[in-house]
Each structure stands twice: as structure tokens, then as C-alpha cells.
Amino acid sequence: MTRVRSEDPAAALGAHGTALREATNADAVGGRIPRYVATPPDTDAVSALLSAATRHGLACVARGNGTKIDWGAPPRRVDVVIDTSALRGVDHAAGDLVVRCGAGTSMATLRETLAAAGQRLSADTPVRDSTLGGLIATGLSGPRRMLHGPLRDLIIGMTTVRADGVVASSGGRVVKNVAGYDLGKLHTGALGTLGVTTSVTLRLHPVPPARRAVTVTPGDVARARELTRDVLRSHVVPAAIELDWPHGGQPGLRVLVEGAEGGIEARATEVAELLGSGVIAPEPDQGWELLPGVAGDTVIRLAVPLTDVAHAVTTLRDTADAAGVPASIRGSMGAGVLHAALPADADPRAVSGIIRGTRNAVTRGSLTVPHAATPLREEVAERGPDLLWGEVAGLGLMRAVKDRLDPDHLLSPGRFAGGI
């Protein structure tokens, strides 16, 4: 690394139209307060900014609306927060069912723009007020992932700025494309450790003309799993099968079907019959796609084979109950990816006990902790990030990828698995 000591860091960071200000406590990332907040107006400015940051050895973390800025482990260092809010702009090619937009675009804006043309991004927004870039960095997908795949499956092109300021694109503007490595996959869920994504091209779907939500209270999660299997074995092709098990309540199962107006009643009725006593509603309840709990809670993610969902979920709930920690669980029974929320003020020792205890019982798949509430985060800062990720297969390759793309470890250092 070459550091240019004669150059004033603030002047260098603030060049190319980037707005620069001193950071405040409100700009903290995982409890670390940066020195500056930079708001670059476009990809070229991000390039200049990162290039300047590298010259000065400054660690950077990108931030959209900041709703998930504390996700991951606390970064070892953060000098500059890169605010992506000016990286907006939605270029919607409706006839091609494709949209290209700035990473700082809010999901709400994107949704409105697409809806005007009768189209949508078939990925949900599990955290309100998220930006596209924030969802991509955290690799967060909602209920419809069951039918349409996780968010990464809908990304067809991406432009990302490397730590050294080099702007690199992969993929393209057409859905069918196998030219070159698909680096968009790599950046999805990478918590900004491999580059700052500035622009993304997405595959869209027409908004289905009709939908129905069918709900049932199956009694327990094992029964919910049996019902899920029955629906999956039928021919109704649901868009989502969701479990919702709030603390202090009964587990509920919700099946969403979407499609042609002419066929929707028959499909919903078939689901209701499969569920035994399913109740059909025209729309799912508001907020059904959101993570359980409230902002600030510790969020645990279970990703397991479908047959293991009931065991994993029940173990987590039982372990939390035994520790006196209220746990709310919600997620896809059809994809086998669910989230649990534990209150932010829960005793961190109890929470780590729940994490370790449940992880030991999850023999296939994984238990990870996308967000650790403040007290738990302090423990992670002290003892290392393994509590959040558990065992990660291929970590050696992941470190090699990080070393190649960010050799000085200046992008969100320490925020990712294995301390990457």
C-alpha cells in the first residue's frame, strides 16, 4: 500500500462532487464511530473516494438507509461511512422485464416505479425502508424466495467498485447470459467486504393478476411441516409457504398462491382442503413478509433441509423458553429458511447459550446470527465472530477471494464470517 502523507485525507475524500461531513454517534457501525460520512453522487465519485481511502489506509463501510448497518460482526475499524443515498435512478426497460437501478434506491421507490407498468421484483423486503443495496449486502430474501428463488437469483448484472477504486461490472442487461464469472453472486450477502455495489440490473416478473392467502393454525410445527409437504406434493404451485410463530402464540401456517384470475379460486380451495381447515383471504396480512420481532432484536437465521425444519425450530423455541428468553419465529417452511427474533435486552449469556445449544442440534444446514443486539455484539467483539456464523465450509477460499479483491482489508474489515 502506498500512503500519500502530504495529501489531506478530507480533501481527497471530498473530491469529485462527494459531499463529506464529520461523523456523529448516529453514524456508528456496530458500535464503531467513523470519522467521516461521504455521500458520492455517482459511480465515478465512489471510485475516486475508495481510491483516496486506500491511499490513506482508511477503512470504509457502505450504508443505504442504515436499517441493517449493525448486521454482521462489529467491524475492526471504520473510518468512512459511504452513504449510497445519492446513487439512485431507476432505468426500467418494461418491454424486456428488466430494471437497472442505483444501489441506494429504496425498495419502496422501486416497487412503485415497477407497479406502474404492472411489473415487480419478485423478492420481498423483509426489513422496512431497506434500499436495494442493503438487501443485497445482507443477502436477505423473503417469503417468495420459495417460488422465485432468493434475491441473488433475480440479479442479472452488477457494477461494483473495488477497494482500490477500480470499477468492475459483471453480468449484463439480459436475463440469459453466461459470459464471464457471475460476480454478482459473490457480492450478494458479502456485507460490503468485497466492494461497494453502485448499480444493479434485475430480472422482473409481471404482477400476477390474482392472489389468495390461505391460513391455518396447525397446532405444532411438526404438523406444519406435514402440511407443507402435502402442499408441495400437490399441483397448486404456491408462491410461498410461511410459518409465523410469535412468542406467546400458536404457530400459524400461511400459503400464498398467485396466478391467473381464472384459476385462483380452484387453487386456493385446494390449498384450504389440504390444510384441513384453511381460511382463504384475498391478500396476506400486512407485514407478513417482515422479519419477526422489532428493530434492534437479535436475529437468528436457520437454513436447513425441509425435513429438519420442525426439529430445528422447535429446538430453538424450547431452548429459548428454558432460558426465559422470548423468541418469535417466522420464515419459509417451503424453502427451509426461517428467522427468529430475540429481544435486544435479553441477557447476552442466555442468548449465546440458545445459539450454541440450537446450533449443536442442527446437524444439517446452518444456524447463523445476521444481527446481534448491542450486549451480544460486545461479546462478539471480545470473543470473535464464530458465535455469529458457526462452522463455515470453504472459508479458506473465501479468505483468498477477499485477499485478491481487497488486499489491504479496508472494506468492512472484520464484519464477515471468519473475521473477513
Add this chain to the structure above:
Amino acid sequence: MSETVHALIPRLRAICGDDGVITDSAQRRTYESDGLAYHAAIPGVVVLPTSTEQVADVVRLCSENGVPFVPRGAGTGLSAGALPHSGGVLIVTSRMRRIREIDIDNECAIVEPGVANLEVTRASAPHGYYYAPDPSSQQVCSVGGNIAENSGGAHCLKYGFTVNHVLGLEIVTPSGEVVRLGGKSAEAPGYDLLGAFIGSEGTLGIATEVTVRLMRAPQRVTTVLAAFESMDAGGSAVSDIIAGGVLPAAVEMMDALAIEAAEAAVACEYPEGAAAVLIVELDGPAADVDAQFDAVTELCRHNGAFEIRTASDAAERARIWKGRKSAFAAVGRISPAYIVQDGVVPRTALGEVLHRISELSQRSGIRVANVFHAGDGNLHPLVLFDDSDPEAGERAEEVSGAILDLCIEHGGSITGEHGVGVDKVCTMPRMFGPADLETMDRFRGAFDPDGIANPEKLLPTPRLCGERPGVRKGEHPLVAEGTAELF
């Protein structure tokens, strides 16, 4: 055979057994090319491992000795991605063809890389499930090869590509390490190396075990064939169908020359006088498909379709698909040689690009038959020429290259499903800038710092570039045998 490779042979025999190592030059020659026969090189040595351990041991040996290796599945690829290295080891997965597990409750199957794509569907069919990616060579092409190429197929418009249907891989990295990426669950912690590995064309290592997602077979499949008096009318029907909110499983189109070839080859009996034939396949819940069927046929009529045929059982469906599936091979009946191109344009640019291709054809005197996945803008122009005339060959290559230029100019891609391989390695800089390519090379280097995994494929190198894109001459051996079809 290079001396370095020669020195490895006793150790390769110790790893793979005497019958798992091919040194005889005539036998090695049978592996000299894949489906793109224009590129040929005799491999230094061929190994046929039967287990992950053998693959890992072979790769480790290569790594320790700085010897390049090239993975090969069934050899049906169309970009010379499995072109052997004359001073290297060709690792063929054809003896790793066990289906290890069909796990219906978890909607997945675990297979070895040499298993043929269609075998996965055959093994799942009794349970009412299938494996969605369906490249046209699916009877013979291997799942491992599909991983390398991120294969699609006619139905990827609705169901996506291989990458959307693989849950887990066991890979041998270029250093010989065995790494598991993913498994039976939908996601795994850490970077999505699984997603990035799929489509990496054998440059990041070899997949030795694959966990694929199985899908419930659709309740109803309805296939519609519509004949139009012009390509414009057919194209306009496609636009209206997509704009109408219908997502068919497949939307395929052929022009008059492609139809003529198919009639000559397989007598598919498409409507007489058709300047364009459109095939639309709908699948899903019966009620949904029926509603969509009405919409699709109405839109075809509205755009001037003069004949519409409908298939609702497998035999009728096969009749409709017969002409389309035979199209690549069929042009052999109307031309001594041809180049198969694989480019993509945004769907809205299809009409314009087809007109420009037609102009190119008229200007050069080189005939172009158009067969394409209209739903996703993936063109497969067949550039026809007489290879006894060297000038015609050159003109055909120019036309083929100009078609790719058109794709790039309209914001498309140089390859939708055949891959880059050797064939398009020098075309990559027309789609990606130096920074993009250098970043991809960094990623490659993380897996393969010594550059021994399928070298000189996918990313351009100064030595390779300057070569011309490939020309297909005659039939692919697998097609001639009747075990494969190309489309």
C-alpha cells in the same frame, strides 16, 4: 506427449488404476475436441477417475508438478470449453455416474458429475418430480458439464438455469483440496462460492458431487404451434404475450429457412407457407394453464397467425417439438457447412436485430437460418456456407462475428448458453472492459493461483487472441450416433 506428463503416468495409474489412464495416441485422439469440432488438440494423457479421492489425487499431482488439467464431462459443449491441453491431463468424469440419492422429502437428488442430465429426471419421475434444466443435449450431457456451463435449455425462460437448481457441490479445487459448498439446505453461510462456481467453465476446479433441486412435475403442459406469414408478425405475438403478463415455460421461433431445413431432415410437417413458426409451451396448475392458453392463442390470432395447433399429450408435443429440436442438425441437409452462433439481445430489440441479420445475409450472399429462444432473446443464427470455397468460409465467419457485434450493440450478450470456452475468449473484450476482466481474473486467481485449471479458456490471454471463432463442419459424432441432438 510432453516429458512432464509422461513422468506422471505411473503415478496416475497408481491413482486411477491401469484401466483409468489412457495413453495410447489413437485412443487419446478420440478426446481431441468437444461439440465444437473445429477446435482440436490431443490431450497429453486422459484419466477416468471413479471417485472424489481419485480426482483430488490427480489434481494434487498436477498442482505439485505445475501440469495443467482440463475437466470433461460428456463432451457435448459448444464452445470448446473441454478442449484438451496437449501438455496436460484431461480428467473425464464419465465413470462417475451414480445417482447416490433421490430425496423427495427434501426435494433434491445427489448425483455424481458424470450422470446424464436426463437420468436425474428419469430417476425422479416415478415420484412425480423432475430436474428442470433441460439443455437439448440432455440425453447425454453430464450434470457436471451443466455445472461448468450453467446450462439452460428451452424452458429456462420460466425456470432459470442450472445455477437456480443446484443446492450443493463437492468440488476439488485446483490445489487438490476437497471443499463442500452448500448442501441440502437453501443457503449456506459465507460468500456464495456455490453460485459463482456454477458457470465457471472448469476454471475453478472440478465438481465431484452435485446436490440438485428437484421440482414437482407440472399438472398440465400445453404446447401451441402458431404459423405466421412474417417474422415481424411472430415477433409481435411474442411481445404481446410477454407484455400480457403470461410467463410461458418456453417460447421458440424458427424462420422460413430453418423450417425448410427441418422439413428436409425430419419431415416435421409444419404449416405450409409459414415464414415464421412460433412454439409456446405453458405449464403449471391446470386452471392457470387453461386461462393462459386462451390468452396466448388469442394474441397469436390477433397478430395474424394463419394456423394454430395445440398439443396436450406427450406424443402430440413431441410432434410439435420435432422440427425445432432437429433444426441445428437439419441445416446440414441444406448446406455443406455452418456456424452455430449463440448471442442474446433484449427481447424488444429482436425485430430490429433480425432485420439487420437479414441485411447482413443479403449483402454477403451468406444464408442465415434463424432458430431462437424468442422469450429471452437468445438467438441461434445458423450461418450457412460451402466449405469447399475458402472465401465463403471467411465471409461466413465475418457474418457470424457481425451478428455478435449486433448483440453487443443492442445491449445483449455474446453467449446465452454455450459459454465462452476457447471459442469466444477473444470476444470477451467486446463485452467487458479491461477492469471487468482483470477483476474476474483476480477471482479466478483466488481458486487457481498457478493457472493450471482449464487454462486459456474463459478469459482472454494475449497468446490465444487473434484466432477466429469456430466453424462447425459436418455432424457432431454424438449426433451422428443418434444419441444427442443439438439446439
